Amino acid sequence: MSAAYGFSGKTVAVFGLGASGLSVARALVAGGAHVLAYDDNRSRVADAHAAGLESSDLTSADWTRIDALVLSPGVPLTHPEPHWSVRLARQHGVEVIGDVELFCRDRQRLAPTAPLVAVTGTNGKSTTTALIAHCLDHAGRDVQMGGNIGVPILDLAPPASNRVHVIECSSYQIDLAPSLAPSIGVHLNLSPDHIDRHGTFEHYASVKERLSAASDVAVIGIDDPKSAEIADRVETTGRKVVRISVHQPVEDGVHAEGSQLMLARGGERVPFFDLTGARALRGAHNAQNAAAAVAVCLELGVDPDKLRTGLASFGGLDHRMAEVVQAGRVLFVNDSKATNADAAERALRSFDRIYWIAGGRPKAGGIDSLRPLFGRIARAYLIGEAASDFAHALEGAVDAVQCDTLEVAVAAAARDAAADPHSEPVVLLSPACSSFDQFPNFEARGHAFAEAARLAADELNGQEGS
Known part of the structure; x- marks a missing residue:
């Protein structure tokens, strides 16, 4: 760990007590600062207490005694509007910075x-x-x-x-x-x-x-x-x-x-x-x-x-075009990190015969930019809040199935891919959406896909052996 000595002897407010916020608080304390840690999520405040950190309700704090606000990057600085902690800091001439x-x-x-x-x-x-x-x-x-x-x-x-x-x-x-x-x-x-x-x-x-x-x-x-x-x-x-x-x-x-x-x-x-x-x-x-x-x-x-x-x-990263498992000719690829259409485009360009699992919480622009790649998609399996909009975008170009859950989508895609005579059909999770409608983050979505893919692969391998 790096101790942050720049605020030794000073009082620093830390808002946002996820992993980076707790890291900031520990580094500042190690560097001799007096830290007031807070989060709108009370369970995270409890986590800070458990880690031996002092918390303080920043809504009622004396900001004239605070030298800096260290803000979690997940907390709005400017848009859609500044977080209340940012507004209070600016009202009192307190600088707002991050861990970097x-x-x-x-x-x-x-x-x-x-x-x-x-x-x-x-x-x-x-x-x-x-x-x-x-x-x-x-x-x-x-x-x-x-x-x-x-x-x-x-x-x-x-x-x-x-x-x-x-x-x-x-x-x-x-x-x-x-x-x-x-x-x-x-x-x-x-x-x-x-x-x-x-x-x-x-x-x-x-x-x-x-x-x-x-x-x-x-x-x-x-x-x-x-x-x-x-x-x-x-x-x-x-x-x-x-x-x-x-x-x-x-x-x-x-x-x-x-x-x-x-x-x-x-x-x-x-x-x-x-x-x-x-x-x-x-x-x-x-x-x-x-x-x-x-x-x-x-x-x-x-x-x-x-x-x-x-x-x-180089072995690659989890959730970025990661090959999870192969069952016969069917390759399962986890690209859960593809949270927008531009990222999904990169995955779609990498394979020729794709059983595509897409959807989640949509981002601006949808998937219209992917239309030149629709010919690579054998069938789409749509999940989450974007399912209806994506089905409309694919209509007339790609056969699409709306699925309630990721697990249902993986199982259906695996069955269809196994029946495809192509030399290497790919079941690809590349959602072109954020995960926040059904999962806390893209990592959790990727892990769920990997688990479902391994179950589907076991089933396919069992069918081949029977």
């Missing part, structure tokens, strides 16, 4: 040149973060991975000159980290997402841009117009920009030509790594993730041969 900001301030104090890689983008953040960390670890580096990917940043070992921190940053975390200035900032892509929390796509994009604009080196995907504009703007400030692409050659950076990653320097291009043998990196979206990892690791001086073996040995 605490880490950045301690980095500046302890080891300002300590390597910090921060990864953002609408899609692919977690896989890219994990892939970079895996390749660095494979190369023998002391690497710490966390942030939005799961381990709170303040639960990691503290910054040190010989230690690389690889951090996934959501737009919410960037918004709460005004001094975030990575050694290498990675911006993968942009598509409309989290508009309910940012108001407009333009504001969402501007928050994401802050990370690249403050980085010593910016690795930027240029395959969508907004991101390409960001690369051009950041470059005009004199910062080094390394462009990555899976759709076009680049002058300086990394791009994909089919399955081959190419290094480009001054317009000269040489092959670097063939993704064909890296099963966990199949699909164009993973080519972008791998291109980013190559760019980052080479900037950090990783030996190219060790980098290649690191890419080849």
Whole structure:
């Protein structure tokens, strides 16, 4: 754990007592701060008490005595309206920051040149973060991975000159980290997402841009117009920009030509790594993730041969195009992390014959953008609040079945896929929706799919053996 010493002897309010909030509170206490911890969810306040932390009802606190509010990234800062704790803080001139900001301030104090890689983008953040960390670890580096990917940043070992921190940053975390200035900032892509929390796509994009604009080196995907504009703007400030692409050659950076990653320097291009043998990196979206990892690791001086073996040995992440089980010809793939249409598109492009499980709580735009890929879908199994709208969008193009639960959808998809003569039909959970109508998070949805997939696979294997 990192102790946060920046507020030693001061009083800090911490709102939001999930994993990151408890981590913040512990780090601040370890650094000598007086912490007032609170949450609208009383069970989380009880968890804080059980952890030995002091709680205080911030609605009636004396804010003139509070030096900072550390806000959980899940709590609204600006939209649809600022949380009441944010309003109270601003009324009293109290700064509002997040856990990443605490880490950045301690980095500046302890080891300002300590390597910090921060990864953002609408899609692919977690896989890219994990892939970079895996390749660095494979190369023998002391690497710490966390942030939005799961381990709170303040639960990691503290910054040190010989230690690389690889951090996934959501737009919410960037918004709460005004001094975030990575050694290498990675911006993968942009598509409309989290508009309910940012108001407009333009504001969402501007928050994401802050990370690249403050980085010593910016690795930027240029395959969508907004991101390409960001690369051009950041470059005009004199910062080094390394462009990555899976759709076009680049002058300086990394791009994909089919399955081959190419290094480009001054317009000269040489092959670097063939993704064909890296099963966990199949699909164009993973080519972008791998291109980013190559760019980052080479900037950090990783030996190219060790980098290649690191890419080849990467096993992928749970809930991101994860192969769960195979029953005969039928492959079950868990892509529960695909919480919007752009993410689902990446999975749909990766397979030819798909029994698609989709739905949940819908996001802006629906699935109309996926229409060019409908021909890959043998049948769709629709769940959750979006089922009716998705059925309407698929009407006349894809045979669709509305299912009450994920378990029903998996069982039906497995039966249909097993009867398909295709060489490898795929039962794919790639919902294009958030999970919050039926599950607390995408992880819980993915675990439920994996359990149902294994049961279905056992049944199919039993039928083959009988």
